[in-house]
Amino acid sequence: xxxxxxxxxxxxxxxxxxxxxxxxxxxxxxxxxxxxxxxxxxxxxxxxxxxxxxxxxxxxxxxxxxxxxxxxxxxxxxxxxxxxxxxxxxxxxxxxxxxxxxxxxxxxxxxxxxxxxxxxxxxxxxxxxxxxxxxxxxxxxxxxxxxxxxxxxxxxxxxxxxxxxxxxxxxxxxxxxxxxxxxxxxxxxxxxxxxxxxxxxxxxxxxxxxxxxxxxxxxxxxxxxxxxxxxxxxxxxxxxxxxxxxxxxxxxxxxxxxxxxxxxxxxxxxxxxxxxxxxxxxxxxxxxxxxxxxxxxxxxxxxxxxxxxxxxxxxxxxxxxxx
Numbered sequence: 001x002x003x004x005x006x007x008x009x010x011x012x013x014x015x016x017x018x019x020x021x022x023x024x025x026x027x028x029x030x031x032x033x034x035x036x037x038x039x040x041x042x043x044x045x046x047x048x049x050x051x052x053x054x055x056x057x058x059x060x061x062x063x064x065x066x067x068x069x070x071x072x073x074x075x076x077x078x079x080x081x082x083x084x085x086x087x088x089x090x091x092x093x094x095x096x097x098x099x100x101x102x103x104x105x106x107x108x109x110x111x112x113x114x115x116x117x118x119x120x121x122x123x124x125x126x127x128x129x130x131x132x133x134x135x136x137x138x139x140x141x142x143x144x145x146x147x148x149x150x151x152x153x154x155x156x157x158x159x160x161x162x163x164x165x166x167x168x169x170x171x172x173x174x175x176x177x178x179x180x181x182x183x184x185x186x187x188x189x190x191x192x193x194x195x196x197x198x199x200x201x202x203x204x205x206x207x208x209x210x211x212x213x214x215x216x217x218x219x220x221x222x223x224x225x226x227x228x229x230x231x232x233x234x235x236x237x238x239x240x241x242x243x244x245x246x247x248x249x250x251x252x253x254x255x256x257x258x259x260x261x262x263x264x265x266x267x268x269x270x271x272x273x274x275x276x277x278x279x280x281x282x283x284x285x286x287x288x289x290x291x292x293x294x295x296x297x298x299x300x301x302x303x304x305x306x307x308x309x310x311x312x313x314x315x316x317x318x319x320x321x322x323x
Contacts, residue, residue, distance in 0.1 A: 032127040032157050034118045041116070041131045043155045048072070050155045050164060054087075055133060060103045061111040062133065062151075063090035067166075070158045071298045073234050075241060077194045082266065086194040089294065091170055093185040093275060095146045098139045101189050109146070112136045119154055123316050126161070130154035136175075147282075148175045156316060163309060164296040167317050173287040183273070183280035183288075187216050188257040190272035191292050193243070196234055200266045203232025205258045206303060208310075219260045227310050228256040230269060231300045240301045243269050244293030244310050246317055250280075254292070291317055 032050070035042045039056035042049060052066035065078040065088040076088035085103040091111075092100040098109040117132040130153045136145035152169040168191060174181050205221070206229055207213065213223030229242035245254035251273045259268040271292050273280065282288055293313045295306070 032129045032155065033120060034129050034131055036116070036118060036131075041118075043129050045158065050158065051153075051166060053131060053153060055113045055116060058087075058113075060085075060108060061087065061090055061092060061100065062113055062135070063087040064153070067164065067294065067296060069164055069234075069239055069296045069298045070162075071237075073237050073239055073298065075195055075199065075234050075239060075296065077196045080194060080197075080266070083194070086192070086268075089168070089191070089193045091151075091168070091191045093183055093189045093273075095137055096139070096182050097184070098146060100137060101185065107140055109140065110138045111149070112138050112145075119152070126316060127157040128154050128316075130166070144177075145175050146178075147172050147181050149173075161309065161312070162297065164294075165309065165313060165316075166294050167291065167313070168294070169289070169291045169317075171287055171289045172282065174282050174284045176284075179284055181282045183275050183282060185272070185275050187220070187222060187255075187276045188268070188270045188272065189276065190254070190257075190270050191243075191290075192257075192268065192270035193241075193294070195230075195232070195241075195267050197266075198235045199230075199232040199239075201262065203230055203267065205230050207256070208303070208307065210303075213256075213258070216257070219262065219265055221258045221260065223256045223258065224253050224274075225256060226253050227306060228258060228269065229301075229303075229306050230258070230267060232267065237298070238300050240297045240299065240306070241269070242293075242295045242306050242310070243271055244295065244313055245271055246291035246293070246314060249290040249292070250288050254290075293317065 032045045041053045043051050055062040067076050078088045100109040114134040120129045133151040135149040137147040150171040154167045156165040158164045207225040208227045211225045213221040216222040227244045231240040254271040255274040257270040
């Protein structure tokens with residue numbers, strides 16, 4: 001009897017181990033891979049975290065709340081007291097007059113998560129991993145979306161590139177049964193990035209071709225450029241982060257919003273379609289796409305280093321797993 005019981009226990013244990021092995025194989029037990037649970041998608045390289053994307057249990061929109069440099073420095077800030085709607089790395093605009101950026105009034109919209117997929121591939125020997133997501137952009141108390149979005153977020157193998165590198169691709173489309181949509185916003189609406197407090201007031205911005213941009217409202221600058229970078233200290237450790245715009249993006253080059261570094265302001269980067277000055281009318285059957293990149297280095301790097309990785313990113317991003 002004891003021998004039979006032991007035999008069944010061994011069979012059960014073997015089944016458990018095989019099931020666990022199957023799950024590990026499905027996720028990819030080593031290397032760059034996405035790890036999914038009911039609320040977040042993380043991209044890790046072996047045990048090293050790369051990014052974390054929140055899609056469940058969020059107030060109004062999914063977003064990245066963590067992004068790590070190759071050495072493990074985390075640079076994103078979520079829900080700062082001065083702007084509680086600043087969520088790490090997020091994408092939001094206005095559609096048909098509905099505000100999807102701010103979140104503190106009852107008339108704001110919701111980017112509602114609908115479905116999720118995982119991505120894992122290699123391009124030119126560089127591993128890539130991430131997610132695809134389908135979203136509905138809903139007005140308050142509405143069931144039918146103003147727009148639908150397909151979102152793709154992919155991280156590249158960092159050590160071979162010398163930096164953490166990710167691509168954020170958004171495809172917006174007028175839903176069936178709706179004729180058009182009007183896209184507007186403010187001078188900072190788009191793909192926006194808020195940094196940890198230690199990066200405020202401690203660094204400087206620089207852009208491709210030494211483009212200084214122009215003064216904008218409330219002590220900001222607006223720079224039409226293929227990339228804009230910011231170098232500062234995150235918890236005492238120097239880092240450089242750059243925002244890239246792909247040549248295929250709608251209204252390339254992006255007009256990049258930067259918040260001036262001063263004792264009275266926070267630091268911020270945002271890629272915009274300049275819709276606050278030039279509203280966009282989207283027609284049914286005519287989708288709009290943007291493709292942005294985020295590069296994050298340990299230490300201070302120069303414009304030549306940023307430009308070199310930008311050119312490499314453009315080639316890597318021409319391969320879109322989510323098409």
